[in-house]
Amino acid sequence: MGISVNHLKFSYGKHPVLKGIEFQLQEGNLVCVLGKNGAGKSTLFRCMLGLLTGYQGEIRVEHENIKDLTQQQMAQKMAYIPQTHRAVYSFPVRDMILMGTTASLKNFENPGPHQREMVERAMEQVKITELADRMVNELSGGEQQLVLIARALAQQTKILVMDEPCSSLDYGNQIRLMQAMKKLAEEGYLVIQSTHNPEHAFLFADQTLALLEGKVAGLGTPQEVLTEELLERMYGIPLKLYEVGKENARVCIPKIV
Numbered sequence: 355m356g357i358s359v360n361h362l363k364f365s366y367g368k369h370p371v372l373k374g375i376e377f378q379l380q381e382g383n384l385v386c387v388l389g390k391n392g393a394g395k396s397t398l399f400r401c402m403l404g405l406l407t408g409y410q411g412e413i414r415v416e417h418e419n420i421k422d423l424t425q426q427q428m429a430q431k432m433a434y435i436p437q438t439h440r441a442v443y444s445f446p447v448r449d450m451i452l453m454g455t456t457a458s459l460k461n462f463e464n465p466g467p468h469q470r471e472m473v474e475r476a477m478e479q480v481k482i483t484e485l486a487d488r489m490v491n492e493l494s495g496g497e498q499q500l501v502l503i504a505r506a507l508a509q510q511t512k513i514l515v516m517d518e519p520c521s522s523l524d525y526g527n528q529i530r531l532m533q534a535m536k537k538l539a540e541e542g543y544l545v546i547q548s549t550h551n552p553e554h555a556f557l558f559a560d561q562t563l564a565l566l567e568g569k570v571a572g573l574g575t576p577q578e579v580l581t582e583e584l585l586e587r588m589y590g591i592p593l594k595l596y597e598v599g600k601e602n603a604r605v606c607i608p609k610i611v
């Protein structure tokens with residue numbers, strides 16, 4: 355089950371980005387993917403989601419090669435939560451989330467009571483039921499991000515892929531979102547998200563996947579993978595890690611020279 359990526363190579367024209375990526379991820383984990391700007395995180399996600407097809411190697415989701423799956427079959431296995439951009443279209447929140455259920459419908463079938471129930475459940479999971487009748491374009495960035503997550507949950511897949519979900523959120527909403535993702539992982543989802551914040555990985559991730567120079571530089575617990583040496587190599591700045599409290603929390607302080 356879960357997702358496995360074998361010998362994955364991808365280039366944009368002559369510019370190689372992924373140079374032999376290998377990993378396996380299982381359901382029930384929150385996985386943070388780290389790497390500097392341009393490391394290839396979004397490219398990796400786009401390959402995994404079947405949006406980029408000209409790659410070498412193999413990607414399997416729940417044992418099936420994604421090249422053998424239709425778009426609808428992909429949407430039944432994996433949901434993508436993009437970075438929040440201010441919504442252009444004005445839909446009520448409930449209708450926007452209902453759109454996530456289309457993967458479970460046959461051609462030309464309209465959503466019925468089952469789909470509407472999935473929408474209510476998804477809103478409860480991320481605690482936005484009180485927003486149901488608001489217009490999406492009138493919500494804050496953090497609220498919109500939660501609507502996108504609810505839409506992905508209504509898609510009823512066990513794998514959620516999120517591209518920098520915290521990038522436009524205030525500090526409180528970042529932590530609430532990470533806690534919500536951690537809870538989903540505990541409920542059995544595989545949540546894969548990119549982040550530029552090592553501290554989030556230390557606090558919340560079950561596993562961390564570090565991308566460096568087109569390859570996986572480490573996959574394991576954040577404490578195993580995110581050493582001072584690797585963080586310095588990834589981000590190109592001298593820094594120091596400090597353990598905080600009894601949990602596995604660590605903070606990263608740059609050495610200012």
Ligand SMILES: Nc1ncnc2c1ncn2[C@@H]1O[C@H](COP(=O)(O)OP(=O)(O)OP(=O)(O)O)[C@@H](O)[C@H]1O
Binds near residue numbers: 369371391395
């Ligand atoms: N459509 C494209 N055409 C050509 N090159 C691209 C394209 N998209 C991305 N790239 C290049 O591929 C490399 C990887 O980009 P990608 O967006 O996957 O990185 P990322 O790790 O997600 O970066 P960031 O943290 O800045 O979002 C970069 O050098 C980027 O310039």
